[in-house]
Amino acid sequence: MAALAADLMAGALLLWWLDLAEPLQLSTWWQHWQLLTLTRYRPDAVALRVTGLLGATSFVLLSAVAAVLIWQARSRRTQQAGATPGLLNPIVAATALGLGACSHGGGDVARTLTTRQALFEGDKTVVKVWPLRFNQHAWSILCFDTLYCRAWYARMTLGDDTPTRPSAAYGPGYLEHWSAGVHVDGFPPPAEIKWQTRDGRWRETRIDIDALFKDRRVRHNVPREEVRGARNGRPAVPPSILIEVNGSVIRIYMRAWIGTKHMQKAGNEYSYHRDDLILVKTLNY
Known part of the structure; x- marks a missing residue:
């Protein structure tokens, strides 16, 4: 193993000499052959470069293993009593504070875990383009x-x-968690709907989504000063256009995910948004 490692390292040195020194005219072929005496073999040019590549790869892998071992040794020392805290210690401490705040609530500790709250509620920007508009959407039918x-x-x-x-x-x-999953770019031709009600009657209609949302305005219930993350006047997520067929009635809704600067559910740090279901049009047949 030691002899093989010596050969590989010699090959790496030769690869460096051939590829770097030669273009700079710092070597001669005589010097190349002098270097070959470092090895137990006399490889041709292709074999020489393959050996050099293997040597370079082995050197990188061994260096990586050594770096990991050194890092682990230093980490174990920092975890001993009286040692200076390492890089991960503040993260662990912050996580512990956050868990404590979740279990006990209130107090000064609660303020230490409000990273999301500080980020969102500290946002004083106002959407420059208003009202919010869209040119992409998703659709679904129930x-x-x-x-x-x-x-x-x-x-x-x-x-x-x-x-x-x-x-x-x-x-x-019954429509509380309804959202669309079919993404649409632009506005295709009208949607064609065919259905049969329980009295046996067949009905057909065409709904022109393009005409219905001609103004491209996003329907939502979030005030302008409360909107967060709508760059260039467009929501972060394209809105959903939802079609409900209910007996002889068709209703068209829009559900848009709009980021907000304040929690919409008290104590829920993941509620910095609204996605209200907005009725746009009702059609009777």
């Missing part, structure tokens, strides 16, 4: 109280081929 229900929009078909239950069966919050 069907209730139908025997068949299909929508075609943006080269995608969504809906139900089997009977659906009435919305009342799901309670008053």
